[in-house]
Amino acid sequence: MSQASVLVVEDNDLERQITVETLREEGFAVEEAAGGRRALELLALSQFDVVLTDLIMPGMTGEELLARVRADHPATQVVVLTAHGTIDSAVKAMKNGAFYYLAKPTDRESLVLSMRRAAELASLHQENLLLRTRLEGKLEIEGIIGQHPSFQEVVRIVRKVAPSSSTVLVQGESGTGKELIARAIHRLSPRAARPFVAINCSAIPDNLIENELFGHERGAFTGATERKMGLIESADKSTLFLDEIADLGAGLQGKILRVLQEKELRRVGGNEAFRVDVRWVAATNRNLAEEVAEGRFRDDLYYRVNVVTITLPPLRERRSDIPLLAEHALNHRFRHLHGGRIREISREVMALLLDYPWPGNVRQLESAIERAILLCEGEAIQPADLPSEVLSRRPPGRGAERLRPERFEIPSEGLNFENLERDLLLQAMEKSDWVVAKAARLLGMTYKTLQYRLEKFGLKRPDAKTVSGGLKA
Ligand SMILES: Nc1ncnc2c1ncn2[C@@H]1O[C@H](COP(=O)(O)OP(=O)(O)OP(=O)(O)O)[C@@H](O)[C@H]1O
Ligand SMILES: [Mg+2]
Structure with missing residues (x-):
């Protein structure tokens, strides 16, 4: 077995450091989080074999974290740490799917042993999931991104009904x-x-x-x-x-x-x-x-x-897919906009993306990345490249038509007006499903003006030919 990975979640800095050190000495790959939210961010970014979590923490409790891990990361095992006198909650955690519990203070031997066992089980589960995926036919459809169980369920149904002629409501x-x-x-x-x-x-x-x-x-x-x-x-x-x-x-x-x-x-x-x-x-x-x-x-x-x-589940209910979708947008969908110049999305940005409720779902996430690509000057997308609503973690008023942004501020480092104009046109077209008349209304310009501008930038619907008035062939 390759090096087992453990995520240690504990709000007490000293206790966390001791546990982390011990596990590193024993050959585990260890990451740490001081709370449940941070733990979820790390879990969304990489796969862990084991999450070792304290039960009582400010903010998200260990129980809530357990529930989220069980729902979103089926192979990952959870071991809970309990202080003296909270055995009841430990038992409850076991009933809710924790692999094991350890009473504090933990002794080195039982800590290491339980981590090894949990990691073994996790790797068995991972193999099983892989095997099942292969047996069921791939759980992937080209160009469609989503690993979250709720989305995988969608993909499973799509694969199942596609070959028939039955009517489908999406x-x-x-x-x-x-x-x-x-x-x-x-x-x-x-x-x-x-x-x-x-x-x-x-x-x-x-x-x-x-x-x-x-x-x-x-x-x-x-x-x-x-x-x-x-x-x-x-x-x-x-x-x-x-x-x-x-x-x-x-x-x-x-x-x-x-x-x-x-x-x-x-x-x-x-x-x-x-x-x-x-x-x-x-x-x-x-x-x-x-x-x-x-x-x-x-x-x-x-x-x-x-x-x-x-x-289809809303994006906020499958947050672990946000990094995948964001990276797909950067490296595939909009790669032509930067030609590989932008290598990554900074961690800080990823944390903001994970935190935002995305009322406009994947389309809104894609436009945020597209916009960031146009504004980004270095090799990594930075928070300043994000739209203000994502930065301030506030969803805009429902429906773009009703959104009245505050005065647009030119950033102190300046901007590229042509890029911005192109971006606004693209956003309006995408929001309007490439119906020119709708987009023109969004932008407060006439049909003719918009058409002229679309031609000026050579903007076309990426995947299909627009026939007329909203018909797509
Ligand atoms: N799972 C996914 N993987 C990759 N791209 C996705 C995924 N879901 C949505 N997208 C992208 O998000 C954008 C919006 O998707 P789509 O047009 O299918 O949404 P919709 O539900 O029809 O939206 P609307 O209700 O506004 O018409 C598209 O660019 C699409 O490619
Ligand atoms: Mg649609």
Whole structure:
């Protein structure tokens, strides 16, 4: 076995130092934390075989830390330290999944022995997890980052349902990766060779959506000089992604329900219905069951759509993935912005990222990193490169539209105006799902001005071609 790693969590400096020294002398790789929060930060950054923690500490207690380790780091073993007279809580900790408890003051022999045993068990667990991952088929999907158990569960379901044609509903707060997951379902399905067809139901007025979705016959209405194929038809033998499905008007809900039930389609103005073979994936950032309860969404459509529901956890509930996502953004997604010049995210920045609640989830984290890359002048991203809300650990008002930032301050070291402008444009486009009209509203400029600026910087949606008014093909 390679060198076993132990994280010692103890608020008493002297006691902690003694334990750390002893374990180092015995050949363990040891790190230390004076409290639970710091311990969680370290756990998010690297894997430990054993966490040795005091039970009674100011701030987060050892019990809370135990619960977090059990939830987020299944292989890591926890050994608790108890002062005289707190055996009851030690027993409780064992019931809650601690590997063992040691009474203070600990003698060297039992300390070392328990650490060895716990480390052995941890490495067995790690091997097991690895093995299971291999047996179940990889628990990874290219380009999708997340090791947290709640996210791994999502990945497991995606892998399981992708090969079928069953309808999937993807729920989750804004920016949690709903579209990413919808695309993965398509990519991992037998339909992958055909293009993924996406429509954002909230970006287009209902009467236009109907035309977009169903197409029309020649002469269906004035101006319909040609027959037009709708998106449903173009998704035949492929996947159709209905984004923001909760925003569909009542009329369209009924029409879509019919297609889902009959698997037949009629173009606007057409008499004849024809069969289509479409795999439907719908997404919403609202609670669709609630929308049904409040009469805004048809229950029969809800039951059709919600054959399999995938609920994406918000980022604040899978904090251990923050460093992975941040590094992925730096080293892969936005590498082209710095070409490898920026080597790392400083520890201080990582601690701030871990602490922030991320109301805009992964998208917000990505924009923070992108912005930091543009502002960063050295080889490591520094706190000064972060947006002010992350620095002050305050989430902005819900919804970017309602956010009224204070006056923008030019940093004393100056700034690159073109980079900043480009960054603002990118942010607005990403926040608006690359719908130019929406982004223009966010920036308080006209459609034309924004279009001119987008062209000036050559900004395009990175992964897909924008067709028009929010349609993505
Ligand atoms: N697990 C993940 N791994 C890597 N990148 C991710 C992950 N989740 C989200 N992202 C990235 O975050 C951004 C937002 O994701 P996406 O557009 O899929 O979110 P969404 O849930 O559809 O958001 P919205 O509700 O605002 O439409 C994208 O750039 C996406 O690539
Ligand atoms: Mg989306």
